[in-house]
Amino acid sequence: RKEVEQDPGPFNVPEGATVAFNCTYSNSASQSFFWYRQDCRKEPKLLMSVYSSGNEDGRFTAQLNRASQYISLLIRDSKLSDSATYLCVVNQRNYQLIWGAGTKLIIKP
């Protein structure tokens, strides 16, 4: 089993819709969780951290489910500019980050 797994997608979603995707991790001792965003042929950029109590930033909500070992990202009122690949990142050991392969999101007009 991979340390961090994501559905590669693509998720094709109409503009204005709500979309959510998950990321599962294998190590129950994982401490910290993050979502990064990577546009096509660009570098990754930190989107948001995922706290135990959840985290909301505008249209984006990130949640952690430790019992089932997954984190989620929900995007409300999706915009064309939300089209990107969303990378799940988990801190599993020695503060090194383990990266998922990403979920590709395409927002259609």
Next chain:
Amino acid sequence: DTAVSQTPKYLVTQMGNDKSIKCEQNLGHDTMYWYKQDSKKFLKIMFSYNNKELIINETVPNRFSPKSPDKAHLNLHINSLELGDSAVYFCASSQDYPSYEQYFGPGTRLTVT
């Protein structure tokens, strides 16, 4: 003003050659990283330097050698390039170590023919 810059952006070379990729950050960060993103899009840490000192050295062939002349620079030299080295190489930096908020450069797309 580019925060993390890499040169070159594209690199096409033949098997067996030796090449270098340069990275510079002007954020005043103490820690710099090299990542490799392969065709399957997995980002894998290769090296990390904190205050010019190597702190992470993942299982990477010793054909890859990082060098940090100062805190603002971390270069990657690759000897005897192989087809499997083709990937996008990202440099990143963070304020300190450990830090999860990393700032990435634009990437260097290496193609080995």
